[in-house]
Amino acid sequence: MPPSEKDNDSTPLETTNQLREFFDALPEAERDLVITTLDLQMANNPALSAKEKQSKLEALILKQVS
């Protein structure tokens, strides 16, 4: 079948919003921590070594608990 006769009704290019639902379902404190941990991996933190990232996260967690 030539391309022109094919079903051209393409799937709508919409996000499934699964990610937003995941974040929305988390309690605020847990969500903040997930976001912070993800932010630590960003390209604008290239100077941080794995150990430094772990230390930063640990300090944040201990601060949150105390």
Place this chain on the structure above:
Amino acid sequence: MVFERITLHNFQRYHGTSSIDFPDPDQSKSIVLVLAPNNSGKTTVLRALEFLLFGHLHGYDRSTLWNLANYHARQSTPQGENLSVWVEARLRIGNNEPITIRREFSVRQTGPDRWAAEGPYLLSKKIDRPTADLIPEADGSLQSQIEADVPPDLFSWFYFAGEPANGRMSSSNSMALTEPLRKAIQIRRWSDAIFTAKETLNNLRKQLKKASESHGAYAELLRRKDVVTRNRDSNREALIEAHNRLNELKSEFQELDSECLRTSKKAEESQELYQRLKDQEQKRDRAKDLLQKSEKDVASLIARSAGLPLLEPGLPEIGKRLKELRNANLLPADISKGFIERLLAASQCVCGRDHDDGARQHLESYLEQTLASRTNNDLVNLANALEGGESSPIYESIQNYPKRLQSAIGRKSEAVRDQKQAEEAISDLEPRVESSSIETFSRLIKQRNEVSSKVRTQERETDELARTIKTQENTLQGLKDDLTKARPKRGADKLALLEGAIKVSEKLVENLQEGQQTFQNTVYDLLQQRLSAHFDPAVSGDNRAKLDRQTLLPVIIDSAGNTIKNAGGGETQVLSIAFVVSLAELRSQINKDMKEAGLAGRLLGEQSFILDSPFTSADHNYMRAIADFLPNKAPQLLVLLAKQNWPDTVREALEPHIASAYGVTLHTSAKAHDPSSFEFEVSGKSICLLQEIEDTEESYTTFSKI
């Protein structure tokens, strides 16, 4: 990243300053066409952009950088003076305002055939004015922005010569591309986050273990808790794997199920085709019979006519002559009859013998049977028949003859036509019936049922793991309560703090693992959706694009779900381009979603593409198919084409979408070239991209707007 303008200054083959302006991304026409003779510097445009964005090029280091400076420009720069070489662009990084950036270095002759380069430096305009100065970047933040928008690993995916990613996407070693891909679409960010969270958790556990060393009962409870926690964590990871496997199986099942449905419909079509074949065979047999009968009729009519129809024009004359004979009493010609009658009337024969009964009978029989007598009768009958002129029956019979013959010939022609039509229909139907989907359907149903069984087994395994984890968590809760009770008074605060931090860390790991799964599934679904929307309608037949779950790279599958490894005619090229277009859209979407979810990160904007000779591996039909596919697939598409990639079919497909067109003029000695290979047709104009220079000079290149 989208561009307003790219400018090359004394860069490689481009002598002086050459610019390409890009259309506004919102404009309906998205293509910038650059036509260029072979070996005139098409690929230099890609290299210039790579140099601008990243400051280096494969094959060049500090000691050979001067080689990127144009030969003519170097020759005309006095020894000891600096020659400035740069690539500049006004562009939009992400969703930011347009910015002018430049990568520049200078070249200086240090001796005969010896050159040195200084730089390159990245500069930008801090104030967005044409007259504003370009200021060198000091802190690397602009470079970070550039690389976040166009990761170096993905440069050859969006800006390519031939095929995206240097054609590696369809090679067997495609796993090598997966890691940069995971990074680009931020899956890697989640893996890294899980790693950091686990490291933090392990460190907190170590601290708690150390702090509890002097408290026997507490330490023992902690040890037991660690054992259960490790088992629980191990089961949790197994559960994630089990869930993934289950999702894969479910997805496989759904695909097979859909294919079964499609094939079952095709099987119904096969039945209908078979019935049509039978009908046509009957039609052919009937036509064969009719043909034989009509051929007989024609032969019989011709034979029975005894040539009479040919006599028709002479009949009036014959009638007239017979009438004359009759009037002259010569018809009936009674000589023989009278003679016999006289013989019979006499008692004796002329020889003197008496007539006996035998002789009399013989003479009477002779009278009846004699040819002369029959002819006599026939002529009398004919004369009588012709007596009535054209209204006589003989005329009618003769005049009807052509109609009867024509009718028989008509039936014969009709039978020949019917037979031919039926035979054509049969030869069309037979192979279609032969490739009946019934067997395929049976195979697919078998596969579907096997996968369905695997899904049930996997579900049981997943449920079992979930139950085990639940039990372990109950045990852990009990142990945690026991730990709280057993917590020694001395150092209780620190122990409580560490216990709390561990609890939070455990939850963080759990949340990140769940988030990663959600994210991966979302990314996979979105990329697959986009890929299908771009590829499936663009190719002939039932072939479809499918994303491999492991590599996240695309493959082509046929209607039965089998991977097609060597798709021909440029279909692989359509797949690769469809994939990178989908990837660009997905990156932009992911960044938007992540930003909306509150995650730090720069918003990626629209993505332009530069395609140098994208028809390289395509046959003539697919050149057209690729050319039809390209328009409107990105906000800006710079397409660089040599003459062999600019046939009429490609021109017809692209011309309506061209926002602007440029020619790359090669300044060279004309003697060494065939001028016709420099002539291009574009927008109804004929242009020549050859400029003759002295034999002794090295050739160079410039841009000109067409």
